[in-house]
Amino acid sequence: MKKWWMIVILAACVTVFGHPHAGAQQGAKLDHIRKSGKITVGTSAEYAPYEFHKKINGKDQIVGFDINIAKEIAKDLGVELVIRDMEFGNLLTELKTGGVDFVIAGMTPDEERRKSVDFSNIYYEAKQAVFVRADDQGKFKTMKDLEGKTLGVQIGTTQETIAKAVPNAKIRALGRTTELVLELKSKKVDALIVELPVAQGYVRNNPDLALSAIQPQSEAGGSAVAVNKGETSLLSAIQTTLDRLTAEGKIDQWVAEMTELAESPDTGTGQAARPAYNWNFTFLKEYGSYFWTGIRLTLEVSAVAVIGGFIFGTLISLLRLSSLWLVQFIGSAYVEIIRGTPMLVQLLLFYYGLPLFAGLDIGLFGAACLTLIVNSSAYIAEIMRAGIQGVDRGQMEAARSLGMPRGMALRLIILPQAFKTVLPALGNEFVVVVKESSILSVIGFGEIIYQANAIRAATYQPLEPLLVAAAIYFVLTFTLSKLLGLGERRLRVSD
Amino acid sequence: MIKVRSLHKTFGKTEVLKGIDADIAKGEVVVVIGPSGSGKSTFLRCLNLLETPTSGTIEFEGRPITGRGVDIDAVRQNMGMVFQQFHLFPHKTVLENITIAPVRVRNTPREEATRTAMELLRRVGLGDKRDAYPIRLSGGQKQRVAIARALAMRPHVMLFDEPTSALDPEMVGEVLDVMKSLARDGMTMVIVTHEMGFAREVGDRLLFVDNGQIVEQGAPREVFEAPQHPRTREFLSKVL
Numbered sequence: 001m002k003k004w005w006m007i008v009i010l011a012a013c014v015t016v017f018g019h020p021h022a023g024a025q026q027g028a029k030l031d032h033i034r035k036s037g038k039i040t041v042g043t044s045a046e047y048a049p050y051e052f053h054k055k056i057n058g059k060d061q062i063v064g065f066d067i068n069i070a071k072e073i074a075k076d077l078g079v080e081l082v083i084r085d086m087e088f089g090n091l092l093t094e095l096k097t098g099g100v101d102f103v104i105a106g107m108t109p110d111e112e113r114r115k116s117v118d119f120s121n122i123y124y125e126a127k128q129a130v131f132v133r134a135d136d137q138g139k140f141k142t143m144k145d146l147e148g149k150t151l152g153v154q155i156g157t158t159q160e161t162i163a164k165a166v167p168n169a170k171i172r173a174l175g176r177t178t179e180l181v182l183e184l185k186s187k188k189v190d191a192l193i194v195e196l197p198v199a200q201g202y203v204r205n206n207p208d209l210a211l212s213a214i215q216p217q218s219e220a221g222g223s224a225v226a227v228n229k230g231e232t233s234l235l236s237a238i239q240t241t242l243d244r245l246t247a248e249g250k251i252d253q254w255v256a257e258m259t260e261l262a263e264s265p266d267t268g269t270g271q272a273a274r275p276a277y278n279w280n281f282t283f284l285k286e287y288g289s290y291f292w293t294g295i296r297l298t299l300e301v302s303a304v305a306v307i308g309g310f311i312f313g314t315l316i317s318l319l320r321l322s323s324l325w326l327v328q329f330i331g332s333a334y335v336e337i338i339r340g341t342p343m344l345v346q347l348l349l350f351y352y353g354l355p356l357f358a359g360l361d362i363g364l365f366g367a368a369c370l371t372l373i374v375n376s377s378a379y380i381a382e383i384m385r386a387g388i389q390g391v392d393r394g395q396m397e398a399a400r401s402l403g404m405p406r407g408m409a410l411r412l413i414i415l416p417q418a419f420k421t422v423l424p425a426l427g428n429e430f431v432v433v434v435k436e437s438s439i440l441s442v443i444g445f446g447e448i449i450y451q452a453n454a455i456r457a458a459t460y461q462p463l464e465p466l467l468v469a470a471a472i473y474f475v476l477t478f479t480l481s482k483l484l485g486l487g488e489r490r491l492r493v494s495d
Numbered sequence: 496m497i498k499v500r501s502l503h504k505t506f507g508k509t510e511v512l513k514g515i516d517a518d519i520a521k522g523e524v525v526v527v528i529g530p531s532g533s534g535k536s537t538f539l540r541c542l543n544l545l546e547t548p549t550s551g552t553i554e555f556e557g558r559p560i561t562g563r564g565v566d567i568d569a570v571r572q573n574m575g576m577v578f579q580q581f582h583l584f585p586h587k588t589v590l591e592n593i594t595i596a597p598v599r600v601r602n603t604p605r606e607e608a609t610r611t612a613m614e615l616l617r618r619v620g621l622g623d624k625r626d627a628y629p630i631r632l633s634g635g636q637k638q639r640v641a642i643a644r645a646l647a648m649r650p651h652v653m654l655f656d657e658p659t660s661a662l663d664p665e666m667v668g669e670v671l672d673v674m675k676s677l678a679r680d681g682m683t684m685v686i687v688t689h690e691m692g693f694a695r696e697v698g699d700r701l702l703f704v705d706n707g708q709i710v711e712q713g714a715p716r717e718v719f720e721a722p723q724h725p726r727t728r729e730f731l732s733k734v735l
Binding site for chain 1: 543545568569571572574575578580582583584585586595596599600601644645648
C-alpha cells in the first residue's frame with residue numbers, strides 16, 4: 001500500500017518536473033497567445049543586420065531582418081508583437097521561464113541549446129561571397145586566387161577574419177561597404193568579401209561588378225527561431241511563416257536592406273532615454289600601439305603637407321602678385337576654388353577620381369598628402385600674399401638698385417621678411433593641418449581617427465577611443481604651437 | 496657718362512617730368528635742387544629705371560638703357576643708389592647687408608667680399624658694427640651703411656636721393672662727410688638734396704628743377720650768388 005503511493009508520487013514528480021510544459025500543456029501556449037492578442041519575442045539588438053538599434057527620425061528603434069521576420073510571425077498569428085531586448089546570454093532563460101514566447105536573435109541551433117529549447121529549421125545561413133570587377137571575374141575561382149591580393153572587408157566583421165586567414169593578402173578594412181565598392185572600382189582593392197545578399201545587391205546595381213565563384217567558409221552556422229521545449233503547435237506556426245518568407249525571397253532581400261540601414265547614419269536628433277555610461281579605458285593596454293601608428297602617420301602626412309603647402313602656397317601667392325593679368329587670375333582662381341570647396345570632396349576626387357578619370361593612381365599616402373598640400377596651399381597663399389605686401393616697397397627697390405633680378409630679390413630679401421611677419425599665421429595653419437588630417441580616415445588612411453575607429457569597432461566602446469584621440473590631438477597641437485613660439489623668438493633677434 | 500634727352504614721366508594724369516635734357520660727365524658731382532614736388536626725385540629714380548620713363552632716352556656709358564632688350568640688372572650693378580629712408584635689409588647684419596649683392600650678383604668670393612666690406616665700413620667709420628642688425632643703428636649710422644652697401648658693388652656712378660632728409664640734425668654732418676670724401680676721390684655723383692651749404696661746397700654743377708623741368712643750371716656758387724631765373728631767385732630766397 002505504502003509502496004504504491006510512493007510510485008504514484010514519483011511518477012507525478014517525473015511528469016511535472018521532468019517535462020514541465022510538455023504533454024498536458026500542448027497547444028496551451030498558442031491558445032494563450034491568441035487569447036491575449038500579443039506575442040512576445042526575445043532578442044539581443046546588437047548584431048546588425050540581424051537586429052540592432054537605430055535612431056530613425058530621432059526615435060531609437062530596434063530593427064533588423066530578424067525583427068521583420070518576427071513581425072511577420074505575429075501578423076500570421078493575427079496578434080501584436082512585443083519586443084523584449086536583453087543580453088544574448090539571458091535569452092534562453094527568459095524563454096524557459098515564460099518571459100518571452102520565442103527567441104529570434106541570429107541564434108545557431110547547436111547541441112547544447114537543443115537540450116533546453118526547440119528550434120525551427122534554419123531560416124538564414126550567413127553565406128559569404130567574393131565580388132570583383134566584372135573584367136576580373138574569370139581570374140577568381142578558388143580561395144587560392146585571393147592569395148597575395150588586396151582584399152576589402154568591413155572593419156571588425158566575420159569577413160575580416162576570413163580575409164586575415166588568406167596567405168599574403170593585403171587587407172583594406174573600412175567602415176562602410178559603399179567605400180569598399182569605390183575602392184574596388186578604382187582598382188585599389190582586387191576583391192571584396194561581404195555577405196552574399198549584400199554582394200548580390202551591389203552586383204545587381206553595378207554592371208561593372210560581378211560575383212566570383214569563390215565561396216569562403218565561415219565559422220558561423222545558420223540561424224533558427226527558438227521556442228520552449230515541446231511547443232510544437234507554436235513552432236509549426238512559426239515554421240509556416242518562415243517557409244513562406246523563404247519562398248518569397250523576403251529574407252535575403254531584408255538582409256541586404258538591413259545591411260544598408262545599419263551602415264546609414266541615424267536620422268533625427270531626438271533625445272532617447274539615456275542609460276548610465278560606464279567609462280572604461282582598459283582598451284589602451286591592448287590597443288595602445290594603434291594610436292602610436294596613428295600619431296606617426298598623422299605627423300608624417302602633416303609635415304609633408306605643411307612643407308609642400310608652404311612651397312606651393314608661396315608660389316601661388318607670387319602668381320597672385322604678378323603684374324600679368326592672366327597669371328594673377330590663375331592664382332586667384334586657384335585660391336578661391338580650393339577655399340570654396342569642401343576638403344572631403346577634394347580628398348575623394350584625388351583618391352578615387354584621379355585613377356578613374358585620369359588613370360593616375362598616386363596611392364593612399366599620395367592622395368592624403370596631395371589633398372592636404374592643395375588645401376593648405378590656398379590658405380598659405382593668402383597668408384604669404386599679405387606678408388609680402390606688408391614688406392616695405394623700398395626693400396624691393398633697394399635690392400633691385402643693387403642689380404638683383406626680381407626673383408633673387410624676392411627670394412633673398414622680400415620672402416624672408418614676409419615669412420617672419422606671417423610666422424604666427426603659418427603656425428596656426430600648421431595646427432589646422434594636423435587637426436584636419438583627421439578627415440583622411442574616410443579613405444582608410446591610418447591616422448589617429450582611423451585608429452580610434454578601428455578600436456571602437458573592435459571593443460564596442462563608442463566614445464573612449466575618440467576621447468583619447470582628442471587628447472592626442474591636443475597634445476600634438478599644443479606642443480606644436482609652443483615650438484613655433486620658440487622659433488618665432490629666435491627669428492626676432494633682428495628686431 | 497649719362498646722357499638724358501627729353502625725358503618725360505607721367506603718373507596717371509599728372510605729368511611730373513616735362514622734357515629733361517642733361518649730361519653728366521665722368522667724375523662730376525651734380526647737385527639737384529628744387530621745391531618739393533618739382534620732380535627732382537623722379538628724375539633721379541629714372542636714371543636707374545626705378546621709374547620707367549614715359550618717353551625720352553637715357554644713355555649710360557655710351558649705351559641706351561631705355562627701350563627693349565636692355566639688361567637693366569647689369570646696368571644697375573654699375574649705378575649705386577642711396578635712399579632717403581636707407582632701406583637697409585632688416586633681417587641681415589650690417590656685414591651681410593654689404594656683402595649680399597657682391598656675393599650673389601657679382602659672384603665675388605665671400606672672403607673677398609667680406610674684406611672689401613670691412614674696408615668700406617672702416618671708411619664710413621663703422622668698422623665695429625659689422626655684426627649689428629640695422630635696428631640697433633642710429634639714422635646716421637644706417638645711412639653710412641647704406642652708402643657702403645652701394646659702394647660694395649664698385650659702381651661707376653652714385654645716385655643720392657635726399658640722403659639726409661630723414662636724419663636728425665646732429666647726424667647730417669657724419670653722412671655729408673662721407674659723401675664729401677667720395678667726391679674728393681673722384682666718384683661721379685648725382686645728388687638730390689636740400690643741403691644748400693653742401694651743394695655749394697661739393698657740387699661741380701647745380702641743377703635747379705621746378706615743375707618738371709630744369710629751369711637753371713651752372714656752377715653752384717654762380718647760381719647761388721646770381722640766380723638768373725625768377726623762380727630760382729624765389730626758391731633760393733626761401734631756403735637760404
